[in-house]
Amino acid sequence: MYNVKTYNAISPAGIDHLSNQYQVNKTDDADAYLIRSVDLHEADFPKQLKVIARAGAGFNNIPLDRVTEAGIAAFNTPGSNANAVKELVIAMLVASARHMFAVTNFSAQHIHADISLMKKTDDRFKGTELLGKKLAVIGLGHVGSLVANAARELGMKVVGFDPFLSSDAAWHISNQIERADSMKAAIKDADFVTVHVPKTAETTGLIGAEEIKAMKDGVHLLNYSRLGIVDNQAAVNALDAKHVASYITDFGEDVLFNREDVVVTPHIGGSTEEAEANGSIRGANIIMKYLETGNVKGALNLPDLNVPFNTPFRLTLIHQNIPNMVGQIATKLANNDLNIEGMSNAAKDKIAYTIIDLDEEPTEDLVDALTQINSIIRVRVIKNQK
Template sequence: MKVLLATEKPFAPQAVKEIKGIIETAGYTFAVIEKYTHKSELIKALEDVEALIIRSDKIDKEVIDHAPQLKVIVRAGAGYDNVDLNAATQRDICVMNTPGQNANAVAELVLGLIIFMQRNQFDGTSGHELKRKRLGLYAFGNVAKMVAKIARGFEMSVQTYSPSLTHDDLRKEGEYGVLSVYSVEELFETSDILSLHMPLLKETRECVNYALLSRLPEEALLVNTARKEVIKEADLIRIMDERPGFRFITDIQPDNHALFKEKFGNRYFSTPKKSGAQTFEANINAGLAAAKQIVDFFHTGTTRFRVN
């Protein structure tokens, strides 16, 4: 049994060492390909592999078709839109993610981004405090729950809307101190700061459009640490054109990054690359979870976090 760790963006050396230990202790062969620059390198490495651990690496139909022995793919992280689920399902390949392992890292980033913008990117001018500001969380998964807990420490008012959870479900989340609103429209209308936390699905692609954005207050702050595709960029540019106080911050550079930067100055900021899970701790947590899920898959048939 051969397990491949394939990462364009490598794990921390300590994480790789511990992943290797889990795999080899289970009696499997462990291999690594890091910082590869072309798909052909990944395809060649997959020729005799039965299990694959990835991060944001793109696993499309071509890659899957060139991995004849592959049985399981684990995405070390929450999002999995970089894997062609249909192609994997056609081959009866199990695809899993590792939800929750990066949640605290992303949540801390969200609050850091919010503070950065509330203080005008620390340009020396007077900004705003977080206390008593209304924070809206669009979706309420692992990351949003951690954001809520941290935000409550700043004495923010936290509310959420999640199409996948009922109000009874949300009422059970009392430890997070959140208010459940009855529609996404209400969420936008009553949030000073709106943070996006939905996965990229057919239903969520460009779901944040002009109709919703126009419901936010005039000087609202939109925060995106989810996926860039959940926002309709043309509509966001339009609303920022219309409202000189509207601000946007993200850790995923939009397609129109240069235009945002040129037109909106310090009302806009994007990190150079996706940064939510870029902590030493999250790096290790997600990698070890992926390794353990592969061992459990082959030992006991466990597919708890299967996404296809």
């Protein structure tokens, strides 16, 4: 029986998806965490913990260096909330073009006013259409590609920029969408700019004062990635200078407070019933696959390694990516008279992962001997349940 501990309000869809080999929230000494946005940076992890699955795309709440040192595999579920974010971004494009929040606030305060008459004296009440307008999409991954395609369907001229665009993502982008070769080329004539990149050291501050200055006057800027991707102070400065028409973001900060030209949604980009169900189901599948087979695909801190599990037993080892590790491991098995039916190894940066398939169950003495090898981080024995 495996134990899973959840944090935050995890959709029941994922809990129900776990097989009868799993029990949920029965102990803190869990084999797996299924989480959303809980901050684990100061958490103490139980020795039993083997895997953390984040039901959502963002993972800056997981201390990757520390979980890797503890031999814990960490995963997120990119794309599980992509449609939810896409729909909200499209709604915000329409809202910004029509000054929706300003005019509805006015209407709430002047309930008997004839809004049609106000268009003659106040430009807030005379919006524009998206048809024919230019949208720059910065980041063309799961969310960005959906936004780009949806905007194209609305008749917008769409230009995308993503220096990290994968071949898989490229297939999901309409060939009618222009691909820019630089940030400056993408944003220079755009009426709207929306950013959809993961938060890393490289993307923090991606849209700053210099980038905003390169945009045209009257641009509408949207950030539905992460706090810090857009420099909020730079955005406010550009709003004050009337260079930026509006700024819409999912991430609040004091500098954005109480401005009519700023709309802050309360981090709801991926908060739909469907997105939360998708994320929790994918998280549950990740946990079951990793615990029951040791196979890895899309981990944040381990290399991909997917090997058919056809033998009675399997050893998995997380270790440093240094010379002669596989040789040392194989020697330990040979010294214990264990025949290796199959061995696979892969590396990701400084971490390597090895899977060894066996016909006989490894003894505790062998597991201890493997654990004692310098630079071995974790050794697991998995019994094939099929």
